[in-house]
Amino acid sequence: MLPLLRARLKCAKASATRTPTLPIFRTLAAMDTTHGQSVTEQDLLASVAEGDMGSFEELYQRYEKRVFQYICTLLRDRTAAEEVVADTMLAVWRGAGSFSHTSRISTWILGIARHKALDAVRRNARRQQDVELDHAADLAQPNTCPIDQIQRDQLAVVTQQAMNRLSQDHREILRLVFYEDLSYEDIAALLDIPVNTVKTRVFYAKQQLKQHLSSLHPEEPVT
Amino acid sequence: MSEPNTLPPDIHPTIALLPWYATGALSDADKAEVSRHLKTCASCRAELDDLTRIGRRIKATADAGPKPSAHLAQSIFAQMRQEAERGRPSSQSSVSPRTNLGGPFTAIDTWLRGLFIPQWVPTLVTILLVAQLGLLVWHTSQPSRLSRNGEDGSNSITGRGLPIQTTRFRIEITPTASMQNVRTVLAEVHGRLVDGPDSEGLYIMEVAASDPLSLDKYLQTLRTHGDVIQRVDKIAP
Numbered sequence: 003m004l005p006l007l008r009a010r011l012k013c014a015k016a017s018a019t020r021t022p023t024l025p026i027f028r029t030l031a032a033m034d035t036t037h038g039q040s041v042t043e044q045d046l047l048a049s050v051a052e053g054d055m056g057s058f059e060e061l062y063q064r065y066e067k068r069v070f071q072y073i074c075t076l077l078r079d080r081t082a083a084e085e086v087v088a089d090t091m092l093a094v095w096r097g098a099g100s101f102s103h104t105s106r107i108s109t110w111i112l113g114i115a116r117h118k119a120l121d122a123v124r125r126n127a128r129r130q131q132d133v134e135l136d137h138a139a140d141l142a143q144p145n146t147c148p149i150d151q152i153q154r155d156q157l158a159v160v161t162q163q164a165m166n167r168l169s170q171d172h173r174e175i176l177r178l179v180f181y182e183d184l185s186y187e188d189i190a191a192l193l194d195i196p197v198n199t200v201k202t203r204v205f206y207a208k209q210q211l212k213q214h215l216s217s218l219h220p221e222e223p224v225t
Numbered sequence: 226m227s228e229p230n231t232l233p234p235d236i237h238p239t240i241a242l243l244p245w246y247a248t249g250a251l252s253d254a255d256k257a258e259v260s261r262h263l264k265t266c267a268s269c270r271a272e273l274d275d276l277t278r279i280g281r282r283i284k285a286t287a288d289a290g291p292k293p294s295a296h297l298a299q300s301i302f303a304q305m306r307q308e309a310e311r312g313r314p315s316s317q318s319s320v321s322p323r324t325n326l327g328g329p330f331t332a333i334d335t336w337l338r339g340l341f342i343p344q345w346v347p348t349l350v351t352i353l354l355v356a357q358l359g360l361l362v363w364h365t366s367q368p369s370r371l372s373r374n375g376e377d378g379s380n381s382i383t384g385r386g387l388p389i390q391t392t393r394f395r396i397e398i399t400p401t402a403s404m405q406n407v408r409t410v411l412a413e414v415h416g417r418l419v420d421g422p423d424s425e426g427l428y429i430m431e432v433a434a435s436d437p438l439s440l441d442k443y444l445q446t447l448r449t450h451g452d453v454i455q456r457v458d459k460i461a462p
């Protein structure tokens with residue numbers, strides 16, 4: 003367990019010395035489990051490469067939800083998505099030693115997930131039912147502060163419904179930009195498309211999402 | 226994709242960078258360029274607000290979104306442990322309590338397990354087993370070269386060891402002799418019945434000897450058991 007302790011200490015040190023940023027970016031960065039912790043993740047991955055299972059479990063805890071949700075944007079079948087999560091994380095475990103450090107760890111892991119998911123799509127092409135992955139039920143959680151929580155839940159449900167109406171490409175790219183906080187260069191590398199295509203796709207995806215949000219929840223203007 | 230691959234002509238090109246400006250994922254050079262533009266462009270400032278709000282909603286929705294089921298982690302970790310166990314070097318291999326019999330058993334068990342550490346051992350064992358099986362099949366399918374009653378191999382006895390010199394006697398067993406008595410006599414001369422009875426009620430007995438001394442001794446012994454062996458004649462070789 004020593005490598006894990008070492009990694010956690012470095013993480014605490016990094017958090018203590020982090021430079022304050024503008025409120026909006028601080029909010030976004032606080033929600034991002036990668037930003038500001040890249041050193042720690044590198045240490046974690048190095049420990050994983052040495053076969054340290056504790057470090058892998060830590061890495062898994064950080065990525066399970068991100069990888070699962072990302073795969074869901076491509077597969078829209080929860081059971082198949084879980085299988086791909088397992089494949090992806092086992093590939094991370096086996097291939098940690100081969101990580102080239104030319105990209106961010108998150109990009110590397112999401113890249114594996116993407117390829118595995120597309121593989122699964124190809125493999126299951128015949129029996130694939132386009133199961134509508136409606137996260138609305140998952141979003142409803144026990145309320146801690148009733149009114150605020152209800153409003154947040156409603157907003158999340160509407161947003162998820164609007165996202166579900168988008169094409170797979172639009173859903174995917176919006177997630178990579180606004181949840182994974184990937185740069186356009188990283189996204190271009192991940193999706194294997196030109197940088198200009200990334201920029202235009204995000205522009206049109208955002209427009210589409212805005213339209214869906216307005217049609218689903220006309221009382222509440224998006225802007 | 227049905228969308229065009231370019232931005233609409235009536236908007237500022239800087240707008241394409243705003244999503245990453247909002248998330249803080251722009252390079253310093255891009256960030257400076259966008260900041261300069263925003264100071265003078267109200268529509269891009271509005272677009273930035275729009276993107277910021279949408280970004281927050283997407284992030285909040287994903288934060289509240291589902292995780293994979295808990296048993297998935299357990300099954301992944303279990304598989305990893307299995308893989309790690311398989312790849313563990315011999316010095317770290319442990320004997321499970323189920324097989325830990327203690328003392329010399331443990332030593333033998335550890336030694337035997339050590340033989341199977343190299344990955345090629347199972348392959349070698351398989352090759353040896355297949356080769357042995359092939360040899361056995363080939364050997365049993367060969368016709369016997371120890372023909373006793375003819376060159377063509379008919380009525381032959383298949384010998385698996387060195388040929389043994391034997392002598393045969395034709396004997397007549399008294400009708401009143403019991404099987405037990407016959408067995409006792411045969412045991413005394415280390416003989417066995419190999420044929421008979423023929424139409425005359427005679428049996429062929431074989432003894433594992435050919436030297437005259439032993440044969441005389443066997444003949445005498447047989448003749449002393451007149452109550453069991455009524456008649457005995459040596460068959461000419």
